Amino acid sequence: MSEVTINQVRAYTVRGGGADYHDQAEGHWIDAQIATPMSKYPEYRMTRRSFGLNVLGTLVVEVEASDGTVGFAVTTGGEIGAWIVEKHLARFIEGKRVTEIEKIWDQMFNATLYYGRKGVVINTISCVDLALWDLLGKVREEPVHQLLGGPVRDELTFYATGARPDLAKQMGFIGGKMPLAHGPAEGEEGLKRNLAHLAEMRSAVGDDFWLMYDCWMSLDLNYATRLAHGAQEFGLKWIEEALPPDDYWGYAQLKRDVPKGMLVNTGEHEATRWGFRLLMEMECCDIIQPDVGWCGGLTELIKISALADAHNKLVVPHGSSVYSYHFVITRHNSPFAEFLMMAPKADEVVPMFNPLLLDEPVPKNGRMSASALDKPGFGVRLNPECELARPYTH
Numbered sequence: 001m002s003e004v005t006i007n008q009v010r011a012y013t014v015r016g017g018g019a020d021y022h023d024q025a026e027g028h029w030i031d032a033q034i035a036t037p038m039s040k041y042p043e044y045r046m047t048r049r050s051f052g053l054n055v056l057g058t059l060v061v062e063v064e065a066s067d068g069t070v071g072f073a074v075t076t077g078g079e080i081g082a083w084i085v086e087k088h089l090a091r092f093i094e095g096k097r098v099t100e101i102e103k104i105w106d107q108m109f110n111a112t113l114y115y116g117r118k119g120v121v122i123n124t125i126s127c128v129d130l131a132l133w134d135l136l137g138k139v140r141e142e143p144v145h146q147l148l149g150g151p152v153r154d155e156l157t158f159y160a161t162g163a164r165p166d167l168a169k170q171m172g173f174i175g176g177k178m179p180l181a182h183g184p185a186e187g188e189e190g191l192k193r194n195l196a197h198l199a200e201m202r203s204a205v206g207d208d209f210w211l212m213y214d215c216w217m218s219l220d221l222n223y224a225t226r227l228a229h230g231a232q233e234f235g236l237k238w239i240e241e242a243l244p245p246d247d248y249w250g251y252a253q254l255k256r257d258v259p260k261g262m263l264v265n266t267g268e269h270e271a272t273r274w275g276f277r278l279l280m281e282m283e284c285c286d287i288i289q290p291d292v293g294w295c296g297g298l299t300e301l302i303k304i305s306a307l308a309d310a311h312n313k314l315v316v317p318h319g320s321s322v323y324s325y326h327f328v329i330t331r332h333n334s335p336f337a338e339f340l341m342m343a344p345k346a347d348e349v350v351p352m353f354n355p356l357l358l359d360e361p362v363p364k365n366g367r368m369s370a371s372a373l374d375k376p377g378f379g380v381r382l383n384p385e386c387e388l389a390r391p392y393t394h
């Protein structure tokens with residue numbers, strides 16, 4: 001097995017849903033009015049597609065081994081990611097043994113430091129890394145969660161992210177995280193509307209169901225603090241990604257200033273052990289939320305999670321579908337998982353990376369048994385009906 005080597009890496013792009021889950025058709029809840037760092041410009045306030053949230057599209061990376069086994073993974077990265085894989089990263093992958101994941105990660109990261117570290121470069125490295133874990137699992141005929149040490153519980157429990165926490169409750173989820181609609185540029189009236197919406201949802205779901213607000217980097221410290229205090233009477237469980245990801249100082253202050261018991265969570269746009277180290281050492285948040293496809297992949301998430309454990313922080317990955325499920329089931333400090341509701345009206349459970357993957361497991365009644373993950377690698381296949389393009393070769 002250790003003699004199986006990697007013959008070829010190939011990078012493709014695909015449009016319409018998939019790992020770039022913001023790449024949805026018009027009318028989807030995820031493209032309704034949602035507060036963003038661009039909301040201060042009225043012309044970019046009403047939809048996120050207006051400022052280009054979906055420009056990247058999905059990146060698919062395949063790695064083919066000398067025995068013919070193919071591993072693959074998907075992330076947000078599109079054509080830029082495909083270029084990075086084909087024109088730069090391929091040299092660190094092809095010819096290596098399928099077990100050399102740590103060394104490949106180190107070479108990819110260090111060779112791209114001069115233009116990388118975060119953003120689309122680290123998304124791309126994450127995608128290659130996940131494809132390598134998928135390949136190793138398939139070569140060994142074991143699920144990735146077994147390669148990580150095996151499940152620590154029998155099932156995953158999920159909260160749902162979407163526009164309809166009231167329906168998520170009926171579907172068996174433990175909580176509902178809503179997008180915040182209005183940002184600071186919409187003033188007192190917007191703040192009132194944000195709180196009124198939370199109040200309305202609280203009366204729809206009752207007292208015990210978790211409700212959270214996802215602020216997608218859109219607020220400033222003063223607004224976030226006022227929102228948190230206003231939201232306390234409606235039992236807001238956490239305020240998420242309230243500030244721009246580089247404002248570690250603001251997060252540290254926010255965490256000190258929110259009502260006692262309310263959680264401050266962030267990290268979906270943070271990357272690598274060093275970024276998360278800052279969040280933790282500066283006491284920026286309660287739960288860190290790395291996206292497995294954006295933070296550096298599984299190889300990096302293992303390190304981030306160990307660091308979090310030593311800081312008594314929970315790790316609840318952002319989105320990331322199977323890449324997150326295989327990890328969360330193996331970690332004591334990841335007690336539950338996120339499920340992004342990708343049905344346009346958030347009124348039914350559809351696979352998170354719909355329609356790109358086949359066999360992508362979904363929660364039933366808000367839960368997923370560990371046995372649903374018992375297939376080699378990450379246990380998913382590419383849907384042949386999704387048209388892949390290979391814009392570059394090497």
Ligand SMILES: C[C@H](O)[C@H](O)CC(=O)C(=O)O
Pocket residue numbers: 030034161178179214216268318319338340
């Ligand atoms: C709903 C949020 O604005 C975003 O699209 C997803 C997200 O941040 C999350 O799932 O967390």
Ligand SMILES: [Mg+2]
Pocket residue numbers: 214216240241268318
């Ligand atoms: Mg979020």
